[in-house]
Amino acid sequence: MKKQILAAVLAGATVLGTLPMCAFADELETISVAATPAPHAEILEFAKPLLEEKGYDLDIQVFEDYVVPNNVVDSGELDANYFQHINYLNAFNEEKGTKLVNAGEIHYEPFGIYAGKKASLDEVADGDTVGVPNDTTNEARALLLLAAQGWITLDPEAGITATPEDITENPYNLEIEPFEAASVARHIDEVSYVVLNGNYALEAGLNAGTDALAVEAADSDAIQQYVNVIAVAEGNENEPKIQALVEVLKSDEVKAFIEEKWNGAVVPYEVEEAAETEAE
Numbered sequence: 001m002k003k004q005i006l007a008a009v010l011a012g013a014t015v016l017g018t019l020p021m022c023a024f025a026d027e028l029e030t031i032s033v034a035a036t037p038a039p040h041a042e043i044l045e046f047a048k049p050l051l052e053e054k055g056y057d058l059d060i061q062v063f064e065d066y067v068v069p070n071n072v073v074d075s076g077e078l079d080a081n082y083f084q085h086i087n088y089l090n091a092f093n094e095e096k097g098t099k100l101v102n103a104g105e106i107h108y109e110p111f112g113i114y115a116g117k118k119a120s121l122d123e124v125a126d127g128d129t130v131g132v133p134n135d136t137t138n139e140a141r142a143l144l145l146l147a148a149q150g151w152i153t154l155d156p157e158a159g160i161t162a163t164p165e166d167i168t169e170n171p172y173n174l175e176i177e178p179f180e181a182a183s184v185a186r187h188i189d190e191v192s193y194v195v196l197n198g199n200y201a202l203e204a205g206l207n208a209g210t211d212a213l214a215v216e217a218a219d220s221d222a223i224q225q226y227v228n229v230i231a232v233a234e235g236n237e238n239e240p241k242i243q244a245l246v247e248v249l250k251s252d253e254v255k256a257f258i259e260e261k262w263n264g265a266v267v268p269y270e271v272e273e274a275a276e277t278e279a280e
Helices: 002-016 037-052 068-074 086-096 136-148 181-187 198-203 221-225 240-249 252-262 271-279
Strands: 029-035 056-062 080-085 100-108 112-115 129-133 167-169 175-179 193-196 228-233
Touching (some): 029 037, 037 080, 037 100, 037 198, 037 240, 068 086, 100 240, 181 193
Antiparallel strands (some): 080 228
């Protein structure tokens, strides 16, 4: 009889030993995050099991545009979003009256110039068309990259607010064609060149590290000012679950995943790099 009781106790202990992975799974606190597909949602998927270890269930909701992800966080429908750089966030707040804040800088995606009808930068000619994103901050970033190639000259006071009206010299008489950011790549066969956001380039099967004709310099001001962030409603940035989300996304495991998967098209943001750039 004693042997039977001992066996039953041991069997019960074995069952209980499996409970933290299944029976208690519904006790995880949910973190809901809006994200665009690549690379943001992919990074979040990798981070999901890491957050489970910290007691959180990551609910990833994928969006194809740059407006709804901010609206659903501002309204409180979702906890956070991960799709935008800090300048877009600031511009969105100013234009829409939202109160979203940066809870943590995660990575940056070098902007790139990609071949359209023209196969190389050397082929640029009078009257060529260049497709660029049409939202305020990304259009400026595209123009700065064109200026870095010597294709145009911008008013030095324009900086990251530059628009086509700030072009002071246009030796090739380039025609700047603005398109909604998510659709620029779809026009790649219609224009001479396109300038793409890193995430939309990836969705189009392009990699800034291997396919772009030119990319932003790693030490450029643009890189530091276009870091992709976790955005939350003002006042929620210090919530434990938001802090846990940022901590995991900045972990060595996630950094290694980003570096291996995207090979320079997506780059983990390092605070040390930003400090060095500012010091220079």
